[in-house]
Amino acid sequence: MKTNLVWVWGLTLFLSGSVMAKSFLTLPHRETTLTNGLKVYVVEFPSPGVVAYQISVRVGSRNEVEKGKTGFAHFFEHLMFRGTKKLSGQGLSELYTKVGAENNAWTNNDFTCYHGVVAVPSLEKILDAESDRFQNLSFDEKLLKDEAGAVLGEYHKDVVNPGFVMEEKLLAAAFKVHPYGHTTMGYKADVVKFPERYQDVWPFFRAHYRPDNVSITLVGDVKSNNATQLVEKYFGGWKKAPDKAPEVPQEPEPQEPREDKVTLDTPTQTRVSIGYLSPGFSTRSKHTAAMAYLAELEFSSTSAFQKEFKFDKGWVDSVSASPDETIDPSLWTIGLRLTAAGESHLDDLKKAVSDKMESLADKKYTEKELSAIRSRLKNRMVVHWFQSPDGLAGRINYYTGFEPDLGVLDRHLQRIQEVTPADLSQFAKEFLKAPRRTIVTLKGKS
Numbered sequence: 001m002k003t004n005l006v007w008v009w010g011l012t013l014f015l016s017g018s019v020m021a022k023s024f025l026t027l028p029h030r031e032t033t034l035t036n037g038l039k040v041y042v043v044e045f046p047s048p049g050v051v052a053y054q055i056s057v058r059v060g061s062r063n064e065v066e067k068g069k070t071g072f073a074h075f076f077e078h079l080m081f082r083g084t085k086k087l088s089g090q091g092l093s094e095l096y097t098k099v100g101a102e103n104n105a106w107t108n109n110d111f112t113c114y115h116g117v118v119a120v121p122s123l124e125k126i127l128d129a130e131s132d133r134f135q136n137l138s139f140d141e142k143l144l145k146d147e148a149g150a151v152l153g154e155y156h157k158d159v160v161n162p163g164f165v166m167e168e169k170l171l172a173a174a175f176k177v178h179p180y181g182h183t184t185m186g187y188k189a190d191v192v193k194f195p196e197r198y199q200d201v202w203p204f205f206r207a208h209y210r211p212d213n214v215s216i217t218l219v220g221d222v223k224s225n226n227a228t229q230l231v232e233k234y235f236g237g238w239k240k241a242p243d244k245a246p247e248v249p250q251e252p253e254p255q256e257p258r259e260d261k262v263t264l265d266t267p268t269q270t271r272v273s274i275g276y277l278s279p280g281f282s283t284r285s286k287h288t289a290a291m292a293y294l295a296e297l298e299f300s301s302t303s304a305f306q307k308e309f310k311f312d313k314g315w316v317d318s319v320s321a322s323p324d325e326t327i328d329p330s331l332w333t334i335g336l337r338l339t340a341a342g343e344s345h346l347d348d349l350k351k352a353v354s355d356k357m358e359s360l361a362d363k364k365y366t367e368k369e370l371s372a373i374r375s376r377l378k379n380r381m382v383v384h385w386f387q388s389p390d391g392l393a394g395r396i397n398y399y400t401g402f403e404p405d406l407g408v409l410d411r412h413l414q415r416i417q418e419v420t421p422a423d424l425s426q427f428a429k430e431f432l433k434a435p436r437r438t439i440v441t442l443k444g445k446s
Contacts (some may be wrong), residue, residue, distance in 0.1 A: 024409045030224035031406050032231075036238055037212025039404055040231045041396050042224040045389040051220030051227075052117045052390040054397035055130055058215075059208035060110040061184045062327060065246050068193070070179075071151070071186020072204050074107040075194060078147045079201070080114065081105075082139040084132050089143075095129055107184050110327045111401050117390050120221050124230055131234035134209060141198045148194035155191050162268050166442045170273050170333065173260045174438040178251040180330050206241040215400060219393040251277070251329065257437040268444030269317075270338040270346060274353045275331035277436040278323065281402045283411035289419050290427035291323035291332055296373045297365065297424075298356060299334060305356065315342030315349060327402060331438065350439060357437075360428035365421040377416050 028044040045052075064070045083089035096103050096116070103116035118126050139147075158164040168183055175181030185191065216235065218227045254277060279287040299305055299321035309315045318337035324330050334353050342349065385395045399408045 024413050025406060028224060029406060030228060032228050034211065034232055034236050036236065036240060037210075038231075038235055038238065039215035039400065040228050041215065041217045041400060041406060042222065042227045043217075043219040043389075043392060043396065044222060044224055045219045045392060047220045047389045049120055049221055050117060050389060051120050051123055051218055051222050052115070052388075052393040053123070053126065053130075054113055054115040054217040054393045055134070056114075056215050056217070056397045056401055057112045057209055058110065058213045058401060059112055059245075060108050061182060061186070062110050062179050062248055063208060063245060064179050064182070064186065065248055068190055069197075069200065069204065070182045070190045071184070071194070072201065073112055073208075074184050074186065075147070075151055075201070076205060076209070077105045077107045077112050077114075078151055079139060079144065080133055080137060082137070082143050082147065084136040084138045086132050086136065087129060089139075092129060092133065095125065099125055101126060109180060109184065109324075109330065111398075113397060115390070115394070115397070117220075123218075123222070123227075124234075127230055127234045131238070134214070134235070135238050137205065137209075144198050144201070145195040148191075148197075151185075151194060152191055155185050155188060158185060159188075162264065162271060162442055162444075165262055165264065166271055166273055166335075166440055169260055169262045169442075170275055170331065170438060170440040173258045173440060174275055174277065174331055175251055177249050178328060179248065180251070180326070180328065203243055206243040207245040210240050210243075211235065211238045212240060215397065215404065217393045217397045217400070219396065220389040248328065254435050257434050257439070259439040259441075261441040261443070264442065264444045266445055268442070270343055270444070271336065271442045272338070272346065272350055273333050273335050273440050274350065274357070275333035275438045276357060276432055277329055277438075278332040278431050280328045280330065281325040281399075283403060283408060283415055286415050286419055286423045287427055287431075288323075288325065288412070289415040290423050292377055292416065293370065293373050293419055293424060294360065294427070295321045295323055295332075296376065297369065298360070305352070309336075309342075309349065309352065313341070313345075314339055315345050325398075325402070346441065350441075354434070354437060354439075357428075357432045358434060360432055361425050363425070363428075365424055367421065370419060370421060370424075374417060374419070378413065381413065 030042045032040040034040065059073045061073060064072055081089050081092065083092050099118060099122035101116050101118040101122065105114045171181050171183060216231050278291060281288050297303065299319055306319055310317065310319060315338060316336045317339050320335040323332040336349055338346065385392050399412060400406065402408065
């Protein structure tokens with residue numbers, strides 16, 4: 001068992017300078033790798049009597065590379081609540097209720113996470129139950145079919161949402177090889193066959209739900225040494241299965257821009273999404289930080305774009321531009337929702353976004369402009385990350401999924417502090433090019 005232990009009280013962050021004098025995370029914290037490869041992150045947070053937990057599996061739609069098996073990561077998020085021979089799904093639910101624990105789960109492109117908040121005296125009971133379902137998940141074919149019906153119902157609910165329909169169409173147009181070409185829900189043709197997949201789900205489970213592919217984050221009123229020992233007590237005996245996950249194919253460099261459209265049979269506002277294939281998350285470069293700056297500078301509520309097209313002309317009533325953070329290259333998407341006044345200007349809006357994005361390589365930003373964004377981004381991190389143990393646990397769980405050590409927090413912030421005008425121009429020159437562009441337009445029934 002390898003451990004890195006830090007004992008420093010407080011949160012010290014120098015927001016005005018370009019150099020971090022101390023670590024971003026200065027609460028007492030400990031990171032440990034158990035002998036079976038499972039990662040443990042513990043932070044002592046001033047939340048009397050309460051601890052947040054996050055158990056993350058490095059599996060999402062990215063790992064659904066086998067034909068006919070899209071949506072499996074999300075399907076297992078559901079199946080994990082079906083229990084074991086020791087504790088049924090109902091028994092698991094009753095345990096959470098009895099100890100007053102909040103618990104939930106989510107799946108995205110890259111990760112599946114089981115998380116909650118519990119009173120400290122009940123943490124051991126939760127870890128016991130969680131270790132049981134991670135190591136001994138058990139359900140029969142009938143339970144699988146029941147859960148398959150619930151997932152299909154969730155898909156039907158999602159597909160009436162115009163945003164979901166756009167996402168499906170955009171990803172399918174942008175990715176021809178990489179599994180990011182389908183949503184976390186999976187293709188409908190695969191989802192409807194989940195009831196027939198009892199024999200297929202277990203190899204997927206064993207290949208991904210393995211200790212060296214899982215991390216546990218605990219943040220709250222705990223002592224890091226004691227909390228780590230509890231995790232080791234219940235998860236330390238978990239053995240790796242021999243099953244290996246297939247390699248994830250990488251998307252080749254696109255050679256030309258792509259465009260598609262979708263028309264709904266119900267009335268809805270026209271929407272357009274304009275995505276550019278952009279790098280995955282990394283602190284080894286400033287690419288992730290550069291996207292955050294450009295999104296704020298060019299498309300935030302104080303940007304010239306919103307002033308012209310939302311507030312002055314009134315052609316759109318919604319603009320979104322937050323870059324995704326993913327393991328592999330994915331889309332940075334600019335989303336617009338048009339007003340009635342903007343309907344006749346759809347082509348103008350698509351051109352305005354495309355021209356803006358593809359001219360940023362030649363735009364000259366000032367250090368004064370970047371300084372304002374730098375402060376905004378750093379203040380946002382402090383406010384959102386440290387307002388609760390659950391919030392901090394979520395950020396640690398998320399970023400250590402990309403780079404498995406707590407130093408990723410410092411490196412992420414450091415890259416944000418280091419961004420220069422030249423970095424923005426270089427990013428735009430390298431990635432914001434027409435061949436990397438995908439546009440999808442959605443219209444409703446007139």
